[in-house]
Amino acid sequence: MLKRILIANRGEIAQRIARTCQRMGIEFVAVYSDADAHAPLVRQAHAAVHIGPSPAIESYLVGTRLIEAARATGCDAIHPGYGFLSENAEFAQDVATAGLVFIGPRAETIAALGDKARAKRLMRDAGVPTVPGLPDASDDPTEIARLVRDIGFPVLLKPSAGGGGKGMQVVETESDLLPAIEQGIRLAKANFKDGRLLAERFVDKPRHIEVQIFGDRQGNVVHVFERECSLQRRHQKVVEEAPAHGLAPAVRKELLDAAVRGARALGYVNAGTFEFIVGQDGSFYFHEVNTRLQVEHPVSEEISGLDFVEWQLRIAGGEALPLRQDEITATGHAMECRVYAEDAAHGFRPSPGRILAVQWPADTRVETGIEPGSDVTPFYDPMIAKLVVHGADRATALQRMRQALGGCMVLGLTTNLGYLDHILADPRVQANDIFTSYLDQALAGYCAQRDDAAAVACAAAIEHTQQAQPRDWPWAPQAGNGLVDRASLNAAAPLGSFHFWDGAQRRTAGLVGTTSGGLRFHCGALTFEVTAAAASQPSPRSASAFSATPTVWEGTVNGARWFAAPAQGGLEIQVAGERVHLLPNAAYDPSRVAAEGAAVAPMPGVVVALGVAVGDVVRAGDTLAIVEAMKMENRVVASFDGTVEAVHAVLSSSVAAGAVLVTVTKAV
Numbered sequence: 001m002l003k004r005i006l007i008a009n010r011g012e013i014a015q016r017i018a019r020t021c022q023r024m025g026i027e028f029v030a031v032y033s034d035a036d037a038h039a040p041l042v043r044q045a046h047a048a049v050h051i052g053p054s055p056a057i058e059s060y061l062v063g064t065r066l067i068e069a070a071r072a073t074g075c076d077a078i079h080p081g082y083g084f085l086s087e088n089a090e091f092a093q094d095v096a097t098a099g100l101v102f103i104g105p106r107a108e109t110i111a112a113l114g115d116k117a118r119a120k121r122l123m124r125d126a127g128v129p130t131v132p133g134l135p136d137a138s139d140d141p142t143e144i145a146r147l148v149r150d151i152g153f154p155v156l157l158k159p160s161a162g163g164g165g166k167g168m169q170v171v172e173t174e175s176d177l178l179p180a181i182e183q184g185i186r187l188a189k190a191n192f193k194d195g196r197l198l199a200e201r202f203v204d205k206p207r208h209i210e211v212q213i214f215g216d217r218q219g220n221v222v223h224v225f226e227r228e229c230s231l232q233r234r235h236q237k238v239v240e241e242a243p244a245h246g247l248a249p250a251v252r253k254e255l256l257d258a259a260v261r262g263a264r265a266l267g268y269v270n271a272g273t274f275e276f277i278v279g280q281d282g283s284f285y286f287h288e289v290n291t292r293l294q295v296e297h298p299v300s301e302e303i304s305g306l307d308f309v310e311w312q313l314r315i316a317g318g319e320a321l322p323l324r325q326d327e328i329t330a331t332g333h334a335m336e337c338r339v340y341a342e343d344a345a346h347g348f349r350p351s352p353g354r355i356l357a358v359q360w361p362a363d364t365r366v367e368t369g370i371e372p373g374s375d376v377t378p379f380y381d382p383m384i385a386k387l388v389v390h391g392a393d394r395a396t397a398l399q400r401m402r403q404a405l406g407g408c409m410v411l412g413l414t415t416n417l418g419y420l421d422h423i424l425a426d427p428r429v430q431a432n433d434i435f436t437s438y439l440d441q442a443l444a445g446y447c448a449q450r451d452d453a454a455a456v457a458c459a460a461a462i463e464h465t466q467q468a469q470p471r472d473w474p475w476a477p478q479a480g481n482g483l484v485d486r487a488s489l490n491a492a493a494p495l496g497s498f499h500f501w502d503g504a505q506r507r508t509a510g511l512v513g514t515t516s517g518g519l520r521f522h523c524g525a526l527t528f529e530v531t532a533a534a535a536s537q538p539s540p541r542s543a544s545a546f547s548a549t550p551t552v553w554e555g556t557v558n559g560a561r562w563f564a565a566p567a568q569g570g571l572e573i574q575v576a577g578e579r580v581h582l583l584p585n586a587a588y589d590p591s592r593v594a595a596e597g598a599a600v601a602p603m604p605g606v607v608v609a610l611g612v613a614v615g616d617v618v619r620a621g622d623t624l625a626i627v628e629a630m631k632m633e634n635r636v637v638a639s640f641d642g643t644v645e646a647v648h649a650v651l652s653s654s655v656a657a658g659a660v661l662v663t664v665t666k667a668v
Contacts, residue, residue, distance in 0.1 A: 009081030126265035132198030353413030378629035417577030604631030
């Protein structure tokens, strides 16, 4: 058995690995960049090693530093988690060469499956169904176009060396073919330093179903059933389930058998996932193999009762698989939602920030690496947590997940909690009538379903309970405040109006009466019934005590949960998963509103492009600058026709949210 391992990762997956190590009595060493110096894992680890500056390319992607850290702290193995170097064959080989154990497949397996064209040939030779397409990858546009015409439209172009959906394009007509090929080659070179493309017949409205497998050094291979991963946005998974609901038993058996057959042909060792696309008629085709632990592995753990990290550690230590295939069973249905720091109402742009307060539902499995005071920086992936539930069947699991989403409080930054609930409320999602592009097609026009008026009513309820406080700080905490009820209104306290600022918009809530245990407000033509309470104790599942965070308020508004805390001179309110920031009337400062023509950074990040200079003439929608945050490039555009008056940003510099990058004078 391994005695001490280095966790070459960060965030929730590092915490997940550490939890199993603690249970098994295996010591673990953490690594951290500048940005992660105060991460919870750094405090919990037996040792922690600083590996470099915040950008991943200078820290978590520097394999030599990880190996040096492992050797310096007496580790006998390295667990790569997922992402970063987890599927880097060169790193896996370097770990082995250094006399350490790489907790994952052999380096040669990772190399073979990392090349999609080679992987497809290997699977075809093993008798695994593959999509009709080019026999080999190519970076010759003319050759690709000729072969695509033989395959027929529609066709899917994808980088041979790529992954995670980056650079994938669907081409439906001849006129779009050459431009798409040329763009695909450029993207492949830019992202993977390899411009070769694969072309395959595009399967219309497919499901994405994957099979979890494990193999050991003794030659044994088993599957742990399948997962449904069809709910994706731009090829990125959002909601995952196990098992795949409604899959015909015969198709399920063929799918599982194909994955095991492919793994055996490879001599696969440790954890892996065989991904397939499944057509409307039940036909299925090999997509790729992920040679690591998947982000969504918890749903398979929930239905099987197994600990996949434990299996990884035992296999890496030379043990045989803990169970035979006939000993592995599945019970019920599990569902996972990925919680991202992103703003769904504004194009899903990244939303870095500092966590003011966080609380998770007590009856939900939560995988996370954040706590109050954690900085969610622009340097890494925006996923901050995963919620996992299990039920007797899919309907029960779905209901529990919606309840869990409603009970989540994350204050300090914008998340996709509201969007996740919007997905699960969709009738076709509830009926499992889904396919991989469903979210992009059916919910493409999603605009946050938040109701700012509801947030105004919540703020008014808080202010009402604080009337003894100075009016310039209406929600200052006051001992003894509790649930607002009918008794809080007396003859000497007249009904009144409460005023706030939502950006540059003045909002008003009028108190019109009471309900049983709450207050009734009018906001314009809308009526809201609000309960409010100052939270004094955290939930048992809170990351830490509220004593280390601002006073937190919570309650319901027309039956929906809400949470609030003081922030940035005002009040941050989360209503049904959506975030609103309000200023009290006395605190509003018009100078804080960006002047007309000021193009500002939408979030903290790094300026990676400046497309204009002073004197340039621009049109509305022209790109002025690009800010990179959380692996995404965000365009900052001109809001009207005009002339560039000033360029305030500097290329490659870090900027705060709201920083003025470029000023444009409006054309007369």
